[in-house]
Amino acid sequence: MNLEDIIQQTKTYYCLECGKCTSVCPVAKYDPAFSPRMMIESALLGFENDLVFNRELFSCLTCYTCQQRCPCDVDFPVFIRKARAIAQDNRQHGICAHSGQLQSLARLMTSLDIKQKRLEWLSDKFRISDDSDVLFWVGCAPYFEPIFEDIEFSALDITMASLKTLNLLGIKPKLLPDEKCCGHDALWTGDIETFKKLAEHNANQIIEAGVKKIIFSCPEGYRTFKLDYPSHGFDVGCELQHISEFLAERIENDELKFNEVKKKVTYQDPCRLGRHLGVYDAPRKVLESIPGIELVEMKHSGWESICCGTSAWTNCDSYSNMLRTDRLSEATATGAETLITCCPKCQTHFRCAMTDKGEEKRSMPSIEVMDLANLVANAIKERATVSK
């Protein structure tokens, strides 16, 4: 693929140079060197090297804020994704956060000879069944566990809460012992080769498992399965649902009852779930159906929501931290005591910003961050649902 192909595929030539993308871009607000408009322009003028060897290429959050405002519907995130693939060919991979271990893990997982021990956390508490029609996608959660120990974030808590909720609803999901990274981060950093290997493996595993429905607790995995697998020729051929959509459906059918939880909460829309897939209402519906929960919206919410500051583990810098701090300030300004999100990555980034303050002398907003699945698992009325 070369630059001309990318311009053709993403219809970049329609760009009016109006600059709306740059003016709404959450990164450009803090990082003066980052400008989506300028990136598009250098591509259109044919300055491939200016684009590919630009450090800022990997700063884009691919959060889709710009694309929503674009009068010409230029698909900037996909443009960035494909430009990154050219950059990877030129051995450019941005500044990898967490010393690049997450990228390495994805590449290591492409080996066909490994036998992962990814379900060791599973205890008798959870009921799973190999004959089930429903698959629960665990994703990277077991790997996140040791990596994010120091910011006291446990991704498996979200997985366990989701499993508990599913069990209480009478569903014994199937878990795949040999699922691999969905390839989301590999794809968005331009490592198409790794993505394809992972996608092929996962798609085969799922087809072999013969399930009818997959439930995700991670919006990134959900997006990748829903949009990117089919577009790269890997169709898993079953229904896909995010846990919030699943719960909203159950609430609508009156199958789910909650105990009262007195809490004022606000909700962070993960960009993958919100702008990428248009799921804004389901999580809010779940929150509103828990008695005692008061949902207050932040200044920017729904489709205007602001990203948590880094995607695909690259270029996590002081600008990302500023973005996060401001987002957390928005959350605390609502007077809410808890920030609810649906994405493990949002939680990692917010928790990291609050833990890793460095030597800076500015005040850092502090708020409890929690996944929707955890809130639901704590609030769910056990007896009422089991008897159903």
Next chain:
Amino acid sequence: MAEFEPKIVAFACNWCTYAAADLAGTARVQYPPNVYIVRMMCSGMINPDYVLRAFEEGADGVIVSGCHYTDCHYIDGPVKCDAMFVKVSKLMHILGLEDERLRREMISTSEGTVFARVVKEFVDQLKKLGPSPFLSLRKEKVSV
């Protein structure tokens, strides 16, 4: 068929283990030539990705080695290294790699013989385990 010869990557701190390896050499202590030593300024600067990368590039085993707790040139390098090692061991465990393929050692400057012994032991251990499950990644790269 020739006997399997494991490849070992050893991350060695400049002040202790690297000097120990040097000492083993000047003192003519015999040890297998399977080890590739990467000199680090401190064992505390080794991060999990170095270890993961070593496996990705075809190592069958990795030794992470530096000063003893009280010898560190930079005060608390070994403590940081320990924390990193715990983290990477957990990751490699989930990935399905045998725990015996990773080794944490503390070898000081004067312990040339210890270095030789560690390498010898490790080579024997790895010969029993066989090639790393990530070797196929390396082969693909080479064939391209």
